[in-house]
Amino acid sequence: MGNSRNIPDIVVGRLPVYLRALSLMLAEQCEYTSSHELGERLGISSAQIRKDLSHFGEFGKQGTGYNVAFLHEQIRQILHVDREWPMAVVGAGDLGRAIVHYRGFVPRGFRVVCVFDNKPERVGEEIAGIVVQPMEKLAEELSAKNVQVAMIAVPLEAAQDVADQLVQAGVRAILNYAPINISVPPDVQVQYIDPVVHLQHMTFYLK
Amino acid sequence: MGNSRNIPDIVVGRLPVYLRALSLMLAEQCEYTSSHELGERLGISSAQIRKDLSHFGEFGKQGTGYNVAFLHEQIRQILHVDREWPMAVVGAGDLGRAIVHYRGFVPRGFRVVCVFDNKPERVGEEIAGIVVQPMEKLAEELSAKNVQVAMIAVPLEAAQDVADQLVQAGVRAILNYAPINISVPPDVQVQYIDPVVHLQHMTFYLK
Numbered sequence: 001m002g003n004s005r006n007i008p009d010i011v012v013g014r015l016p017v018y019l020r021a022l023s024l025m026l027a028e029q030c031e032y033t034s035s036h037e038l039g040e041r042l043g044i045s046s047a048q049i050r051k052d053l054s055h056f057g058e059f060g061k062q063g064t065g066y067n068v069a070f071l072h073e074q075i076r077q078i079l080h081v082d083r084e085w086p087m088a089v090v091g092a093g094d095l096g097r098a099i100v101h102y103r104g105f106v107p108r109g110f111r112v113v114c115v116f117d118n119k120p121e122r123v124g125e126e127i128a129g130i131v132v133q134p135m136e137k138l139a140e141e142l143s144a145k146n147v148q149v150a151m152i153a154v155p156l157e158a159a160q161d162v163a164d165q166l167v168q169a170g171v172r173a174i175l176n177y178a179p180i181n182i183s184v185p186p187d188v189q190v191q192y193i194d195p196v197v198h199l200q201h202m203t204f205y206l207k
Numbered sequence: 208m209g210n211s212r213n214i215p216d217i218v219v220g221r222l223p224v225y226l227r228a229l230s231l232m233l234a235e236q237c238e239y240t241s242s243h244e245l246g247e248r249l250g251i252s253s254a255q256i257r258k259d260l261s262h263f264g265e266f267g268k269q270g271t272g273y274n275v276a277f278l279h280e281q282i283r284q285i286l287h288v289d290r291e292w293p294m295a296v297v298g299a300g301d302l303g304r305a306i307v308h309y310r311g312f313v314p315r316g317f318r319v320v321c322v323f324d325n326k327p328e329r330v331g332e333e334i335a336g337i338v339v340q341p342m343e344k345l346a347e348e349l350s351a352k353n354v355q356v357a358m359i360a361v362p363l364e365a366a367q368d369v370a371d372q373l374v375q376a377g378v379r380a381i382l383n384y385a386p387i388n389i390s391v392p393p394d395v396q397v398q399y400i401d402p403v404v405h406l407q408h409m410t411f412y413l414k
Binding site: 012016017020024044078079098099101103108109148175181189192195198199205207 | 255
């Protein structure tokens, strides 16, 4: 997970959350904001936000705070989402279909460009204009489409095998929806969609 | 988001992550661990972990560290997942179906007990043994099954309306899969499944 600037990964992980809040502020036509206001919205202390941002530069002005559009653009560049990342989805079942139809990717720097499944009856099916390919085509397609980012939407028993194939095909970042930990080489990123983490966060507050 | 003990919400949000790591250690037959080892696994500093846990009590012993099973059980109790929370899913499309079939809930304190959809052709359909109910049955079913936790898996245009109906029916915690912010009263919890936050976290490390 290391990078040349030695920024703690937990700090990097908060930048997309700041970016999401700033996008919302942009949509609300806010011109300026402060670490205090951002913190209020996110349930994070303003000191934490200032400290996190200070790893990357000086973005605010004393007195006026942060220009929302400027800070938004700076964080987009820092996270490398001032471009569009082509993505692969493996698994064309209910979950894979839902992911391909998800409308949250394109406005924030990502686009699903190919879908794979190992079930012959799913191959050739079209999902949101994308034809499902067999797993045998994975390496060829990913290379042709310059795909470095992939999502795993297969049953948990198959997740590690799929991860291995993705890494072999040159994928450098994997978002795993299956409820199981996967192993990858140290130079490959993995993140998990884990709904239970969010549910348990909320039940803390319930009786 | 307040609670009587005034624990920062960001700290509460890390407890499920600690719990997940501890579950994995239990599965690996680890008997003892340390804030250092936990921190290494999670990319969080050991000081942060000790500080977070100190809000809730004294769980470690000097020299031996934390007993994995004990700390695991304590955090389960703190998060109120030493029981099973019945959950509702609204939306029986691809995503709703995938959620109902998800095998990660039951081992960690949650079980989907009812599914709703407003499309007549989906009502009566059976998903993993659960019959899809019409939205008109929402309040009655949630009350009968004592459901306080719900997941929204409808198109983004319908998410706010569904959230309003859930709150009206007594739901206190909502996990929203739709890529849109929803408004709820201050005594209702909301969390979001946001794959882009995870993707942007990873693209930071990509060229």
